[in-house]
Amino acid sequence: MRTISEIENEIIDDFALFDTWEEKYQYIIEIGQKLKPLAVEFKIDENKIKGCQSSVWLTANENNGIIEFFADSDSVFVKGEIALLMEVLSNQSPEAIVNTELGFIDQIGLRSHMAQTRANGLAAMIKQMKLYAVGFQHKNV
Amino acid sequence: MEQPLVKNAFDVLEVRKDFPILSELPYGKPLVYFDNAATSQKPQVVIDALVNYYTHYNANVHRGVHFLSQKASDAFDGVREKVRGFINAASEREIIFVRGTTEGVNLVAATYGRKNIRQGDTILVSAMEHHANIVPWQLLCEEKGARLNVIPMNDQGELVLDTLDKLLNDNCKFVAVSHTANSLGTINPIKEIIAKSHSKNIPVLVDGAQAVAHDEVDVQDLDCDFFVFSAHKMLGPTGIGAVYGKLHLLEEMPPYHGGGEMIKSVSFKGTTWNDVPYKFEAGTPNIADVIAMGAAIDYWNTIDRSGAHEQEAELLNYCTTLLADIPSVRIIGTAKNKASVISFIVDKVNAMDVGMFLDTKGIAVRTGQHCAEPVMDWFGIPGTIRASFMFYNTKEEIDFFIEQLKKAIQLLAV
Numbered sequence: 001m002r003t004i005s006e007i008e009n010e011i012i013d014d015f016a017l018f019d020t021w022e023e024k025y026q027y028i029i030e031i032g033q034k035l036k037p038l039a040v041e042f043k044i045d046e047n048k049i050k051g052c053q054s055s056v057w058l059t060a061n062e063n064n065g066i067i068e069f070f071a072d073s074d075s076v077f078v079k080g081e082i083a084l085l086m087e088v089l090s091n092q093s094p095e096a097i098v099n100t101e102l103g104f105i106d107q108i109g110l111r112s113h114m115a116q117t118r119a120n121g122l123a124a125m126i127k128q129m130k131l132y133a134v135g136f137q138h139k140n141v
Numbered sequence: 142m143e144q145p146l147v148k149n150a151f152d153v154l155e156v157r158k159d160f161p162i163l164s165e166l167p168y169g170k171p172l173v174y175f176d177n178a179a180t181s182q183k184p185q186v187v188i189d190a191l192v193n194y195y196t197h198y199n200a201n202v203h204r205g206v207h208f209l210s211q212k213a214s215d216a217f218d219g220v221r222e223k224v225r226g227f228i229n230a231a232s233e234r235e236i237i238f239v240r241g242t243t244e245g246v247n248l249v250a251a252t253y254g255r256k257n258i259r260q261g262d263t264i265l266v267s268a269m270e271h272h273a274n275i276v277p278w279q280l281l282c283e284e285k286g287a288r289l290n291v292i293p294m295n296d297q298g299e300l301v302l303d304t305l306d307k308l309l310n311d312n313c314k315f316v317a318v319s320h321t322a323n324s325l326g327t328i329n330p331i332k333e334i335i336a337k338s339h340s341k342n343i344p345v346l347v348d349g350a351q352a353v354a355h356d357e358v359d360v361q362d363l364d365c366d367f368f369v370f371s372a373h374k375m376l377g378p379t380g381i382g383a384v385y386g387k388l389h390l391l392e393e394m395p396p397y398h399g400g401g402e403m404i405k406s407v408s409f410k411g412t413t414w415n416d417v418p419y420k421f422e423a424g425t426p427n428i429a430d431v432i433a434m435g436a437a438i439d440y441w442n443t444i445d446r447s448g449a450h451e452q453e454a455e456l457l458n459y460c461t462t463l464l465a466d467i468p469s470v471r472i473i474g475t476a477k478n479k480a481s482v483i484s485f486i487v488d489k490v491n492a493m494d495v496g497m498f499l500d501t502k503g504i505a506v507r508t509g510q511h512c513a514e515p516v517m518d519w520f521g522i523p524g525t526i527r528a529s530f531m532f533y534n535t536k537e538e539i540d541f542f543i544e545q546l547k548k549a550i551q552l553l554a555v
Protein backbone atom coordinates (compact mmCIF):
# COMPACT_ATOMS: atom_id res chain seq x y z
CA MET A 1 0.00 0.00 0.00
CA ARG A 2 1.32 3.42 -0.95
CA THR A 3 1.51 5.93 1.85
CA ILE A 4 -0.28 9.25 1.81
CA SER A 5 2.92 11.17 1.24
CA GLU A 6 3.94 8.85 -1.61
CA ILE A 7 0.63 9.54 -3.35
CA GLU A 8 0.95 13.23 -2.66
CA ASN A 9 4.35 13.22 -4.30
CA GLU A 10 2.97 11.47 -7.36
CA ILE A 11 0.27 14.13 -7.69
CA ILE A 12 2.84 16.87 -7.29
CA ASP A 13 4.90 15.24 -10.07
CA ASP A 14 1.81 15.04 -12.32
CA PHE A 15 1.07 18.70 -11.85
CA ALA A 16 4.69 19.63 -12.49
CA LEU A 17 3.92 18.85 -16.16
CA PHE A 18 1.63 21.86 -16.33
CA ASP A 19 2.94 25.39 -16.49
CA THR A 20 -0.25 27.34 -16.61
CA TRP A 21 -3.44 27.72 -14.63
CA GLU A 22 -5.33 26.93 -17.83
CA GLU A 23 -3.68 23.52 -18.11
CA LYS A 24 -4.21 22.75 -14.44
CA TYR A 25 -7.87 23.73 -14.73
CA GLN A 26 -8.35 21.44 -17.73
CA TYR A 27 -6.66 18.59 -15.90
CA ILE A 28 -8.80 18.96 -12.79
CA ILE A 29 -11.93 19.09 -14.95
CA GLU A 30 -10.76 15.90 -16.64
CA ILE A 31 -10.29 14.18 -13.29
CA GLY A 32 -13.64 15.50 -12.12
CA GLN A 33 -15.44 14.16 -15.13
CA LYS A 34 -13.95 10.72 -14.53
CA LEU A 35 -15.20 10.52 -10.96
CA LYS A 36 -17.92 7.93 -10.67
CA PRO A 37 -21.21 9.60 -9.76
CA LEU A 38 -22.49 8.91 -6.29
CA ALA A 39 -25.61 6.76 -6.15
CA VAL A 40 -28.72 8.84 -5.48
CA GLU A 41 -29.42 7.20 -2.14
CA PHE A 42 -26.22 8.79 -0.83
CA LYS A 43 -27.05 12.24 -2.18
CA ILE A 44 -28.90 13.21 0.96
CA ASP A 45 -28.62 16.22 3.21
CA GLU A 46 -26.85 14.17 5.86
CA ASN A 47 -23.92 13.69 3.48
CA LYS A 48 -23.94 17.22 2.14
CA ILE A 49 -21.23 19.80 2.68
CA LYS A 50 -22.76 23.05 1.54
CA GLY A 51 -20.34 25.52 0.04
CA CYS A 52 -21.12 28.98 -1.20
CA GLN A 53 -21.12 28.15 -4.89
CA SER A 54 -21.33 24.37 -4.98
CA SER A 55 -22.41 21.41 -2.93
CA VAL A 56 -20.48 18.28 -2.11
CA TRP A 57 -21.83 14.93 -0.99
CA LEU A 58 -19.38 12.77 0.86
CA THR A 59 -19.69 9.36 2.46
CA ALA A 60 -17.27 6.65 3.59
CA ASN A 61 -16.96 2.93 4.26
CA GLU A 62 -14.57 1.04 6.45
CA ASN A 63 -13.37 -2.45 5.77
CA ASN A 64 -10.68 -4.21 7.79
CA GLY A 65 -9.25 -0.97 9.05
CA ILE A 66 -9.18 0.65 5.62
CA ILE A 67 -11.38 3.60 4.72
CA GLU A 68 -12.89 4.24 1.32
CA PHE A 69 -14.50 7.55 0.43
CA PHE A 70 -17.29 8.23 -2.08
CA ALA A 71 -18.20 11.71 -3.18
CA ASP A 72 -19.92 13.87 -5.75
CA SER A 73 -20.54 17.53 -6.48
CA ASP A 74 -22.62 19.75 -8.76
CA SER A 75 -19.37 21.41 -9.82
CA VAL A 76 -17.02 19.47 -12.07
CA PHE A 77 -14.06 21.44 -10.75
CA VAL A 78 -14.95 20.57 -7.16
CA LYS A 79 -15.38 16.96 -8.25
CA GLY A 80 -11.83 17.13 -9.56
CA GLU A 81 -10.60 18.54 -6.29
CA ILE A 82 -12.36 15.89 -4.27
CA ALA A 83 -11.14 13.17 -6.60
CA LEU A 84 -7.61 14.30 -5.78
CA LEU A 85 -8.38 14.21 -2.07
CA MET A 86 -9.88 10.76 -2.44
CA GLU A 87 -6.88 9.51 -4.35
CA VAL A 88 -4.76 10.55 -1.40
CA LEU A 89 -7.02 9.60 1.50
CA SER A 90 -9.02 6.61 0.26
CA ASN A 91 -7.67 3.15 1.05
CA GLN A 92 -5.79 4.41 4.09
CA SER A 93 -6.12 3.58 7.73
CA PRO A 94 -8.07 5.92 10.00
CA GLU A 95 -4.84 6.75 11.86
CA ALA A 96 -3.02 7.76 8.70
CA ILE A 97 -5.90 9.99 7.64
CA VAL A 98 -6.26 11.65 11.03
CA ASN A 99 -2.55 12.38 11.27
CA THR A 100 -1.83 13.65 7.78
CA GLU A 101 -1.12 17.32 7.02
CA LEU A 102 -1.83 17.27 3.25
CA GLY A 103 0.82 19.55 1.80
CA PHE A 104 0.13 18.78 -1.86
CA ILE A 105 -2.61 21.37 -2.38
CA ASP A 106 -0.16 24.17 -1.82
CA GLN A 107 2.53 22.50 -3.89
CA ILE A 108 0.45 21.97 -7.02
CA GLY A 109 -0.36 25.67 -7.02
CA LEU A 110 -4.09 25.30 -6.54
CA ARG A 111 -4.57 27.25 -3.36
CA SER A 112 -3.90 30.56 -5.08
CA HIS A 113 -6.80 29.90 -7.44
CA MET A 114 -9.25 29.25 -4.72
CA ALA A 115 -11.17 32.26 -3.64
CA GLN A 116 -11.77 32.32 0.06
CA THR A 117 -15.14 30.65 -0.14
CA ARG A 118 -13.83 27.84 -2.25
CA ALA A 119 -10.77 27.34 -0.06
CA ASN A 120 -13.19 27.11 2.83
CA GLY A 121 -15.08 24.47 0.90
CA LEU A 122 -11.88 22.52 0.41
CA ALA A 123 -11.05 22.85 4.09
CA ALA A 124 -14.54 21.66 4.92
CA MET A 125 -14.08 18.59 2.73
CA ILE A 126 -10.78 17.68 4.37
CA LYS A 127 -12.28 18.23 7.80
CA GLN A 128 -15.23 15.99 6.97
CA MET A 129 -12.92 13.24 5.69
CA LYS A 130 -10.91 13.42 8.89
CA LEU A 131 -14.11 13.30 10.94
CA TYR A 132 -15.06 10.07 9.21
CA ALA A 133 -11.62 8.71 10.03
CA VAL A 134 -11.97 9.70 13.68
CA GLY A 135 -15.38 8.02 13.77
CA PHE A 136 -14.03 4.77 12.38
CA GLN A 137 -11.03 4.95 14.71
CA HIS A 138 -13.34 4.99 17.73
CA LYS A 139 -15.49 2.25 16.31
CA ASN A 140 -12.46 -0.01 16.23
CA VAL A 141 -11.27 0.44 19.81
CA MET B 142 -10.07 77.99 -31.18
CA GLU B 143 -11.75 77.16 -27.92
CA GLN B 144 -10.93 73.73 -26.49
CA PRO B 145 -14.07 71.81 -25.65
CA LEU B 146 -14.02 70.54 -22.07
CA VAL B 147 -16.01 67.48 -23.06
CA LYS B 148 -14.44 65.19 -25.64
CA ASN B 149 -16.71 65.35 -28.64
CA ALA B 150 -17.72 61.94 -29.87
CA PHE B 151 -17.46 58.99 -27.55
CA ASP B 152 -14.40 57.03 -28.63
CA VAL B 153 -14.05 53.83 -26.65
CA LEU B 154 -10.47 53.17 -27.73
CA GLU B 155 -9.46 56.67 -26.60
CA VAL B 156 -11.31 56.23 -23.31
CA ARG B 157 -9.65 52.90 -22.62
CA LYS B 158 -6.28 54.66 -22.57
CA ASP B 159 -7.41 56.46 -19.42
CA PHE B 160 -7.60 53.13 -17.55
CA PRO B 161 -4.11 51.64 -17.15
CA ILE B 162 -5.38 48.34 -15.76
CA LEU B 163 -7.13 47.52 -19.03
CA SER B 164 -3.74 46.68 -20.54
CA GLU B 165 -2.91 44.15 -17.84
CA LEU B 166 -2.29 40.58 -19.00
CA PRO B 167 -3.62 38.07 -16.46
CA TYR B 168 -1.94 34.70 -17.19
CA GLY B 169 -0.35 36.49 -20.13
CA LYS B 170 -3.73 37.11 -21.79
CA PRO B 171 -5.49 40.39 -22.50
CA LEU B 172 -7.76 41.29 -19.62
CA VAL B 173 -11.48 41.26 -20.35
CA TYR B 174 -13.00 42.91 -17.32
CA PHE B 175 -16.71 42.17 -17.06
CA ASP B 176 -17.04 42.48 -13.29
CA ASN B 177 -17.82 46.16 -13.19
CA ALA B 178 -20.90 45.78 -11.02
CA ALA B 179 -18.62 44.48 -8.26
CA THR B 180 -16.21 47.35 -8.68
CA SER B 181 -15.27 49.57 -11.60
CA GLN B 182 -11.73 50.20 -12.77
CA LYS B 183 -10.02 53.52 -12.07
CA PRO B 184 -8.81 56.12 -14.54
CA GLN B 185 -5.22 57.32 -14.17
CA VAL B 186 -6.40 60.67 -12.77
CA VAL B 187 -7.95 58.90 -9.76
CA ILE B 188 -4.78 56.90 -9.15
CA ASP B 189 -2.73 60.09 -9.51
CA ALA B 190 -4.93 61.91 -7.00
CA LEU B 191 -4.14 59.26 -4.39
CA VAL B 192 -0.43 59.28 -5.12
CA ASN B 193 -0.25 63.08 -5.22
CA TYR B 194 -1.96 63.45 -1.90
CA TYR B 195 0.34 61.01 -0.15
CA THR B 196 3.41 62.27 -1.98
CA HIS B 197 2.90 66.00 -1.69
CA TYR B 198 0.39 67.08 0.93
CA ASN B 199 -0.52 64.30 3.33
CA ALA B 200 -1.69 65.88 6.60
CA ASN B 201 -4.70 65.66 8.85
CA VAL B 202 -7.53 67.99 7.93
CA HIS B 203 -9.16 70.77 9.93
CA ARG B 204 -6.57 70.41 12.67
CA GLY B 205 -3.37 72.06 11.62
CA VAL B 206 -2.28 75.63 11.11
CA HIS B 207 0.46 74.50 8.80
CA PHE B 208 0.77 74.55 5.03
CA LEU B 209 0.16 70.86 4.41
CA SER B 210 -2.90 70.65 6.60
CA GLN B 211 -4.44 73.65 4.92
CA LYS B 212 -3.76 72.26 1.48
CA ALA B 213 -5.23 68.89 2.44
CA SER B 214 -8.24 70.57 4.07
CA ASP B 215 -8.92 72.64 0.96
CA ALA B 216 -8.76 69.61 -1.31
CA PHE B 217 -10.88 67.56 1.07
CA ASP B 218 -13.53 70.23 1.60
CA GLY B 219 -13.80 70.89 -2.13
CA VAL B 220 -15.05 67.37 -2.75
CA ARG B 221 -18.30 67.91 -0.88
CA GLU B 222 -19.32 70.43 -3.51
CA LYS B 223 -18.25 68.03 -6.28
CA VAL B 224 -20.43 65.26 -4.83
CA ARG B 225 -23.29 67.72 -4.47
CA GLY B 226 -22.99 68.55 -8.15
CA PHE B 227 -22.62 64.91 -9.15
CA ILE B 228 -26.05 64.00 -7.77
CA ASN B 229 -27.49 67.53 -7.89
CA ALA B 230 -28.22 67.92 -4.19
CA ALA B 231 -29.52 71.33 -3.11
CA SER B 232 -26.71 71.98 -0.64
CA GLU B 233 -23.30 70.50 0.07
CA ARG B 234 -24.36 70.27 3.70
CA GLU B 235 -26.59 67.40 2.59
CA ILE B 236 -23.55 65.25 1.75
CA ILE B 237 -22.08 62.96 4.42
CA PHE B 238 -18.89 61.05 3.69
CA VAL B 239 -19.07 57.37 4.64
CA ARG B 240 -17.16 54.21 3.74
CA GLY B 241 -19.65 53.27 1.06
CA THR B 242 -23.20 52.15 0.42
CA THR B 243 -23.15 49.61 3.22
CA GLU B 244 -22.11 52.13 5.84
CA GLY B 245 -24.52 54.65 4.35
CA VAL B 246 -27.53 52.39 4.84
CA ASN B 247 -26.33 51.51 8.32
CA LEU B 248 -25.93 55.18 9.16
CA VAL B 249 -29.50 56.00 8.16
CA ALA B 250 -30.85 52.93 9.97
CA ALA B 251 -28.89 53.76 13.12
CA THR B 252 -29.83 57.44 13.22
CA TYR B 253 -33.08 58.20 11.41
CA GLY B 254 -34.29 54.63 11.93
CA ARG B 255 -33.48 54.36 15.63
CA LYS B 256 -35.16 57.66 16.29
CA ASN B 257 -38.31 57.14 14.26
CA ILE B 258 -39.11 53.44 13.97
CA ARG B 259 -41.28 51.97 16.72
CA GLN B 260 -42.78 48.66 17.71
CA GLY B 261 -45.36 47.46 15.21
CA ASP B 262 -44.05 49.65 12.39
CA THR B 263 -43.04 48.19 9.06
CA ILE B 264 -40.11 49.01 6.81
CA LEU B 265 -40.59 48.33 3.12
CA VAL B 266 -37.77 47.00 0.93
CA SER B 267 -37.91 45.34 -2.49
CA ALA B 268 -37.47 41.71 -3.53
CA MET B 269 -34.25 42.52 -5.38
CA GLU B 270 -32.22 44.29 -2.71
CA HIS B 271 -28.54 43.71 -2.08
CA HIS B 272 -27.92 42.36 1.43
CA ALA B 273 -26.60 45.83 2.32
CA ASN B 274 -30.13 47.18 1.96
CA ILE B 275 -31.78 44.33 3.85
CA VAL B 276 -29.70 43.40 6.87
CA PRO B 277 -29.37 46.87 8.47
CA TRP B 278 -33.17 47.13 8.38
CA GLN B 279 -33.56 43.66 9.84
CA LEU B 280 -31.26 44.64 12.70
CA LEU B 281 -33.35 47.74 13.28
CA CYS B 282 -36.58 45.72 13.14
CA GLU B 283 -35.21 43.27 15.67
CA GLU B 284 -34.24 46.06 18.01
CA LYS B 285 -37.56 47.87 17.72
CA GLY B 286 -40.02 45.04 17.29
CA ALA B 287 -40.77 46.30 13.79
CA ARG B 288 -41.31 44.21 10.67
CA LEU B 289 -39.85 44.07 7.18
CA ASN B 290 -42.19 44.02 4.18
CA VAL B 291 -41.21 43.32 0.60
CA ILE B 292 -42.32 44.77 -2.73
CA PRO B 293 -42.62 41.65 -4.93
CA MET B 294 -41.19 41.12 -8.42
CA ASN B 295 -42.26 39.21 -11.51
CA ASP B 296 -40.52 36.58 -13.68
CA GLN B 297 -38.70 39.26 -15.63
CA GLY B 298 -37.20 40.63 -12.44
CA GLU B 299 -39.32 43.78 -12.44
CA LEU B 300 -40.98 45.13 -9.33
CA VAL B 301 -44.73 44.64 -9.26
CA LEU B 302 -46.27 47.85 -8.01
CA ASP B 303 -49.90 46.64 -7.93
CA THR B 304 -49.66 45.97 -4.24
CA LEU B 305 -47.64 49.07 -3.41
CA ASP B 306 -50.65 51.04 -2.17
CA LYS B 307 -51.51 48.24 0.20
CA LEU B 308 -47.91 47.92 1.40
CA LEU B 309 -47.73 51.66 2.03
CA ASN B 310 -50.27 51.39 4.82
CA ASP B 311 -50.47 53.21 8.13
CA ASN B 312 -47.87 50.94 9.72
CA CYS B 313 -45.28 51.58 7.04
CA LYS B 314 -42.80 54.16 8.27
CA PHE B 315 -39.87 53.84 5.85
CA VAL B 316 -39.09 52.64 2.35
CA ALA B 317 -35.61 51.48 1.23
CA VAL B 318 -35.23 50.41 -2.38
CA SER B 319 -32.46 50.13 -4.94
CA HIS B 320 -32.34 52.35 -7.99
CA THR B 321 -30.67 49.58 -10.01
CA ALA B 322 -30.40 45.96 -8.90
CA ASN B 323 -26.88 44.54 -8.91
CA SER B 324 -27.93 40.92 -9.43
CA LEU B 325 -30.39 41.47 -12.29
CA GLY B 326 -29.59 44.87 -13.75
CA THR B 327 -33.19 46.02 -13.38
CA ILE B 328 -33.65 49.78 -13.19
CA ASN B 329 -36.55 50.33 -10.84
CA PRO B 330 -39.27 52.96 -11.27
CA ILE B 331 -38.11 54.69 -8.12
CA LYS B 332 -39.60 58.07 -9.00
CA GLU B 333 -43.02 56.47 -8.92
CA ILE B 334 -42.23 54.59 -5.70
CA ILE B 335 -41.01 57.80 -4.09
CA ALA B 336 -44.06 59.80 -5.20
CA LYS B 337 -46.45 57.13 -3.92
CA SER B 338 -44.59 56.87 -0.61
CA HIS B 339 -44.57 60.62 -0.19
CA SER B 340 -48.29 60.78 -0.78
CA LYS B 341 -48.49 58.81 2.48
CA ASN B 342 -45.73 60.87 4.11
CA ILE B 343 -43.30 57.97 4.16
CA PRO B 344 -39.63 58.82 3.56
CA VAL B 345 -37.58 56.86 1.02
CA LEU B 346 -33.95 55.79 0.93
CA VAL B 347 -32.53 54.95 -2.49
CA ASP B 348 -29.63 52.52 -2.78
CA GLY B 349 -27.76 54.15 -5.64
CA ALA B 350 -24.70 51.87 -5.63
CA GLN B 351 -25.24 50.63 -9.19
CA ALA B 352 -27.13 53.62 -10.54
CA VAL B 353 -24.36 56.19 -10.15
CA ALA B 354 -22.09 54.18 -12.43
CA HIS B 355 -24.50 54.17 -15.34
CA ASP B 356 -26.96 57.03 -15.16
CA GLU B 357 -26.89 60.68 -14.27
CA VAL B 358 -28.59 61.03 -10.93
CA ASP B 359 -30.59 64.04 -9.78
CA VAL B 360 -31.70 63.61 -6.18
CA GLN B 361 -33.87 66.72 -6.31
CA ASP B 362 -35.70 65.46 -9.34
CA LEU B 363 -36.13 62.02 -7.73
CA ASP B 364 -37.19 63.79 -4.55
CA CYS B 365 -35.73 60.92 -2.49
CA ASP B 366 -35.07 61.59 1.19
CA PHE B 367 -31.83 59.64 1.32
CA PHE B 368 -29.51 58.44 -1.43
CA VAL B 369 -26.44 56.30 -0.76
CA PHE B 370 -23.62 55.21 -3.03
CA SER B 371 -20.02 53.92 -3.13
CA ALA B 372 -17.24 55.67 -5.02
CA HIS B 373 -15.60 52.41 -6.07
CA LYS B 374 -18.45 51.50 -8.40
CA MET B 375 -18.19 54.84 -10.22
CA LEU B 376 -14.47 54.94 -11.09
CA GLY B 377 -13.40 56.14 -7.63
CA PRO B 378 -11.41 54.44 -4.87
CA THR B 379 -12.65 51.84 -2.39
CA GLY B 380 -13.47 52.76 1.18
CA ILE B 381 -15.40 55.92 0.43
CA GLY B 382 -18.90 56.91 -0.58
CA ALA B 383 -21.62 59.26 0.45
CA VAL B 384 -25.03 59.61 2.02
CA TYR B 385 -27.25 62.32 0.66
CA GLY B 386 -30.03 63.32 3.04
CA LYS B 387 -32.53 66.16 2.90
CA LEU B 388 -31.21 68.84 5.19
CA HIS B 389 -34.24 69.08 7.47
CA LEU B 390 -34.06 65.32 8.07
CA LEU B 391 -30.32 65.37 8.76
CA GLU B 392 -30.78 68.19 11.22
CA GLU B 393 -33.27 66.23 13.28
CA MET B 394 -31.23 63.05 13.29
CA PRO B 395 -29.04 62.03 16.24
CA PRO B 396 -25.30 61.53 15.58
CA TYR B 397 -23.94 58.25 14.26
CA HIS B 398 -20.52 57.64 15.79
CA GLY B 399 -19.05 59.60 18.67
CA GLY B 400 -15.56 61.07 18.60
CA GLY B 401 -13.57 63.99 17.31
CA GLU B 402 -14.81 66.25 14.49
CA MET B 403 -18.47 65.52 15.22
CA ILE B 404 -18.69 67.67 18.35
CA LYS B 405 -18.92 71.35 19.07
CA SER B 406 -17.78 71.15 22.65
CA VAL B 407 -17.08 68.29 25.00
CA SER B 408 -17.16 68.23 28.75
CA PHE B 409 -17.76 65.43 31.21
CA LYS B 410 -21.15 66.95 31.97
CA GLY B 411 -22.28 66.81 28.39
CA THR B 412 -21.39 67.34 24.80
CA THR B 413 -22.93 69.38 22.03
CA TRP B 414 -22.93 68.17 18.45
CA ASN B 415 -21.32 69.81 15.51
CA ASP B 416 -23.43 71.03 12.60
CA VAL B 417 -24.64 68.86 9.74
CA PRO B 418 -22.87 67.11 8.03
CA TYR B 419 -19.92 67.01 10.49
CA LYS B 420 -22.20 65.64 13.19
CA PHE B 421 -22.12 62.36 11.26
CA GLU B 422 -18.41 62.25 10.53
CA ALA B 423 -16.54 61.31 13.69
CA GLY B 424 -12.78 60.95 13.65
CA THR B 425 -10.13 61.54 11.02
CA PRO B 426 -11.87 61.07 7.71
CA ASN B 427 -10.67 59.01 4.78
CA ILE B 428 -8.87 62.03 3.33
CA ALA B 429 -7.04 60.40 0.44
CA ASP B 430 -10.06 58.55 -0.85
CA VAL B 431 -12.34 61.56 -0.52
CA ILE B 432 -9.89 63.53 -2.66
CA ALA B 433 -9.67 60.69 -5.18
CA MET B 434 -13.47 60.43 -5.27
CA GLY B 435 -13.40 64.10 -6.24
CA ALA B 436 -10.99 63.24 -9.06
CA ALA B 437 -13.39 60.54 -10.24
CA ILE B 438 -16.22 63.08 -10.39
CA ASP B 439 -13.97 65.49 -12.30
CA TYR B 440 -13.30 62.65 -14.72
CA TRP B 441 -17.02 61.96 -15.24
CA ASN B 442 -17.40 65.60 -16.12
CA THR B 443 -14.85 65.27 -18.93
CA ILE B 444 -16.44 62.31 -20.67
CA ASP B 445 -19.39 62.36 -23.00
CA ARG B 446 -22.01 60.87 -20.69
CA SER B 447 -24.63 60.27 -23.30
CA GLY B 448 -22.03 58.65 -25.55
CA ALA B 449 -20.92 56.46 -22.64
CA HIS B 450 -24.53 55.58 -21.97
CA GLU B 451 -25.10 54.64 -25.60
CA GLN B 452 -21.99 52.47 -25.57
CA GLU B 453 -23.27 50.57 -22.53
CA ALA B 454 -26.75 50.18 -24.02
CA GLU B 455 -25.20 48.79 -27.17
CA LEU B 456 -23.01 46.34 -25.22
CA LEU B 457 -26.03 45.16 -23.24
CA ASN B 458 -28.07 44.68 -26.37
CA TYR B 459 -25.31 42.96 -28.27
CA CYS B 460 -24.44 40.53 -25.49
CA THR B 461 -28.09 39.79 -24.71
CA THR B 462 -28.72 38.87 -28.35
CA LEU B 463 -25.67 36.60 -28.55
CA LEU B 464 -26.48 34.89 -25.25
CA ALA B 465 -30.07 34.31 -26.32
CA ASP B 466 -28.68 32.36 -29.28
CA ILE B 467 -27.06 29.76 -27.04
CA PRO B 468 -29.75 27.16 -26.36
CA SER B 469 -28.61 26.12 -22.88
CA VAL B 470 -28.31 29.70 -21.60
CA ARG B 471 -31.12 31.31 -19.64
CA ILE B 472 -30.88 35.00 -18.84
CA ILE B 473 -32.03 35.83 -15.33
CA GLY B 474 -33.48 39.33 -15.26
CA THR B 475 -35.13 40.40 -18.50
CA ALA B 476 -36.66 43.68 -17.40
CA LYS B 477 -37.50 46.23 -20.07
CA ASN B 478 -35.40 48.83 -18.33
CA LYS B 479 -31.93 47.48 -17.55
CA ALA B 480 -28.44 48.71 -16.81
CA SER B 481 -25.52 46.97 -18.54
CA VAL B 482 -25.61 43.92 -16.27
CA ILE B 483 -26.44 40.42 -17.49
CA SER B 484 -27.00 37.52 -15.13
CA PHE B 485 -27.47 34.09 -16.63
CA ILE B 486 -27.32 30.40 -15.92
CA VAL B 487 -26.33 27.50 -18.12
CA ASP B 488 -28.43 24.37 -18.08
CA LYS B 489 -26.67 21.53 -16.19
CA VAL B 490 -23.49 23.53 -15.76
CA ASN B 491 -22.24 24.93 -12.47
CA ALA B 492 -21.76 28.70 -12.59
CA MET B 493 -18.45 28.65 -10.73
CA ASP B 494 -17.00 26.10 -13.20
CA VAL B 495 -17.82 28.50 -16.03
CA GLY B 496 -16.40 31.47 -14.13
CA MET B 497 -13.14 29.63 -13.53
CA PHE B 498 -12.92 28.51 -17.14
CA LEU B 499 -13.36 32.12 -18.29
CA ASP B 500 -10.76 33.18 -15.74
CA THR B 501 -8.20 30.90 -17.35
CA LYS B 502 -8.77 32.92 -20.54
CA GLY B 503 -8.30 36.28 -18.83
CA ILE B 504 -12.03 37.04 -18.61
CA ALA B 505 -13.29 38.36 -15.27
CA VAL B 506 -16.94 37.70 -14.44
CA ARG B 507 -18.65 37.12 -11.14
CA THR B 508 -20.44 33.94 -10.18
CA GLY B 509 -22.66 33.11 -7.24
CA GLN B 510 -25.40 34.93 -5.41
CA HIS B 511 -24.09 38.49 -5.77
CA CYS B 512 -25.03 39.33 -2.17
CA ALA B 513 -28.66 38.91 -3.14
CA GLU B 514 -29.64 35.51 -1.81
CA PRO B 515 -33.39 36.30 -1.78
CA VAL B 516 -33.23 37.00 -5.52
CA MET B 517 -31.63 33.62 -6.19
CA ASP B 518 -34.19 31.90 -3.96
CA TRP B 519 -37.00 33.65 -5.81
CA PHE B 520 -35.76 32.31 -9.14
CA GLY B 521 -35.04 28.94 -7.52
CA ILE B 522 -31.41 28.90 -8.59
CA PRO B 523 -28.20 28.57 -6.58
CA GLY B 524 -26.52 31.49 -8.32
CA THR B 525 -25.74 33.04 -11.68
CA ILE B 526 -22.86 34.02 -13.90
CA ARG B 527 -22.87 37.79 -14.18
CA ALA B 528 -21.22 39.88 -16.87
CA SER B 529 -21.43 43.59 -16.14
CA PHE B 530 -20.16 46.22 -18.55
CA MET B 531 -18.81 49.70 -18.26
CA PHE B 532 -18.50 52.18 -21.11
CA TYR B 533 -14.85 51.18 -21.58
CA ASN B 534 -15.79 47.66 -22.62
CA THR B 535 -16.01 46.72 -26.29
CA LYS B 536 -18.01 44.49 -28.61
CA GLU B 537 -14.79 42.67 -29.47
CA GLU B 538 -14.47 41.71 -25.81
CA ILE B 539 -18.04 40.40 -25.89
CA ASP B 540 -17.25 38.36 -29.02
CA PHE B 541 -14.30 36.75 -27.23
CA PHE B 542 -16.39 36.19 -24.10
CA ILE B 543 -19.16 34.46 -26.08
CA GLU B 544 -16.65 32.32 -27.97
CA GLN B 545 -15.04 31.19 -24.72
CA LEU B 546 -18.39 30.69 -23.02
CA LYS B 547 -19.39 28.31 -25.79
CA LYS B 548 -16.13 26.39 -25.25
CA ALA B 549 -16.82 26.24 -21.53
CA ILE B 550 -20.29 24.85 -22.13
CA GLN B 551 -18.92 22.26 -24.52
CA LEU B 552 -16.33 21.15 -21.99
CA LEU B 553 -18.55 21.21 -18.92
CA ALA B 554 -21.99 20.12 -20.08
CA VAL B 555 -22.58 16.51 -19.15
Ligand SMILES: Cc1ncc(COP(=O)(O)O)c(C=O)c1O
Nearest residue numbers: 241242243271273323350351371
Ligand atom coordinates in the same frame (compact mmCIF):
# COMPACT_ATOMS: atom_id res chain seq x y z
C1 LIG C 1 -27.09 47.55 -5.23
C2 LIG C 1 -25.96 47.51 -4.24
N1 LIG C 1 -26.17 47.91 -2.98
C3 LIG C 1 -25.20 47.91 -2.07
C4 LIG C 1 -23.92 47.48 -2.37
C5 LIG C 1 -22.87 47.50 -1.31
O1 LIG C 1 -21.89 48.41 -1.65
P1 LIG C 1 -20.52 48.47 -0.82
O2 LIG C 1 -20.03 47.08 -0.72
O3 LIG C 1 -19.65 49.34 -1.65
O4 LIG C 1 -20.82 49.07 0.51
C6 LIG C 1 -23.66 47.04 -3.66
C7 LIG C 1 -22.31 46.56 -4.03
O5 LIG C 1 -22.03 45.40 -4.13
C8 LIG C 1 -24.70 47.06 -4.62
O6 LIG C 1 -24.48 46.64 -5.87
